[in-house]
Amino acid sequence: MASPTTRRAAGSEARTASSDRPPPEPSETAAASEAAEGPARAEAPEPRPLRGAFDWRSQAFGPRLRDVSPETHRRPSRAPRPACTEYPAALYAAVHTGNPGDVDFYRRACAAAESVLELGVGAGRVAQALAADGLEVVGLDRDGGLLELARCNAPGVELVHADMRDFDLGRRFDRVLIPYNGLYCLLRPEDLRDCLRCARAHLKDGGLLVFDGYSAELFHAEAEGDGSEDAPGLVRTVDALGTSWDVFEHSRWDRAEQRIDAVYTHVPRDGRPAVSATIPQRYVLADELEALLASCGLDLVVLHGSWDQEAFDLDSRLLIATATPRTARA
Structure with a gap:
């Protein structure tokens, strides 16, 4: 991309x-102009x-x-x-515009849902499309500036200014989404687990957590x-x-x-x-996912490697996971 x-x-x-x-x-052609402005700074290494x-x-x-x-x-x-x-x-928001195909994928993932919580909603790119499909959408982000953009871009979305590692909205959802490498921005394993536990607490029984990131398998193993x-x-x-x-x-x-x-x-x-x-x-590796999710009360349902829902393998450029609350599958 x-x-x-x-x-x-x-x-x-x-x-x-x-x-x-x-x-x-x-x-x-610009050298003379620079000389007139004074000596240039040293060349960067x-x-x-x-x-x-x-x-x-x-x-x-x-x-x-x-x-x-x-x-x-x-x-x-x-x-x-x-x-x-x-x-x-x-x-x-102008630079980081997602991956081609991700919005359509999340729309399909939410087709049977009524309520959706998006963690890391940003400027509302995904949430706006889901709200346009008639879903009840709540978007959470800790960045106030991005939330202001989301208020303009996604007027039908309820926006919450909060940290996705520690929040309590007092309700549960059919889907919890963390698009576009959102989990990778949690730099400590305990932060990652805190986020997943919060996501689990906000899922209805039988609900789905869906998130994506780039696949790190090949370069982590070979370089x-x-x-x-x-x-x-x-x-x-x-x-x-x-x-x-x-x-x-x-x-x-x-x-x-x-x-x-x-x-x-x-x-x-x-x-x-x-x-x-x-x-x-x-980044998170695929072989870490099942144990990580289980430690947070979630079961891995499926792992995809593309927006077309191809099975994940070591050559996949994407890692797209779907999980469900463990009690729902007991």
Whole structure:
């Protein structure tokens, strides 16, 4: 896919962003203009190359549009950045737009339901489609800025400002959904279990928990990842906040921790400062799922590897799980 697959969901560690104009790497035609503005900052060092032959970055995040070209794009600075600020919600929503086919999949998963709770509702992309199908939809997120967008995008959805690791809505639902790598944004195993237990507590007997993430099986098994880092690449260009932005992404991988930190640098075309944001994730492996779910009172029903509901295998790019409360299957 051409767009990044990472997302920052409710209950995740906070997204970090900083506003910093990266040093230009001008073409010959722009060199004179830069000289007139004063001496340029020192060239940033190249990122450490990936160790190991397997392309873990492509498996997790999909192909890029192209690699960074120093002749045509400004390179993100490696200098110390200013104090962190929030990732602007409108910019986040413009960049992180889900995976092609995921909305239709979740609509099918909810076809026999009446009530749906979405954890990590974000700007309301999935929830809006479900509400349009006539379902009672509640969306929960801890990011107030994204919830404001959801109020505009999904007016028929009840929105709750809360942390998906610890909430009590006092009611239960036919479906609980955690789309678009939402569980991966929980960086500690205990946070993951807390979220799943909350999801279990809000499911009706016979209800279904459905969530998805990218499949990490191949790159986790076949490549080294002790702090490996790839080079920045252009993933997309988006329009937001009154201008166009070229969005670059690079990732740092820690295999032992099952941790990938995706760093997005948004370079505006109107000359304003760039915005750099990091989305940390801890991925889940397929062979961990059954025991993990069982520890939270859930049984794994089926594991798919695509939005077309193909059976999951080691070559799947996606990991899509459906689980049900254990008491419902006793």
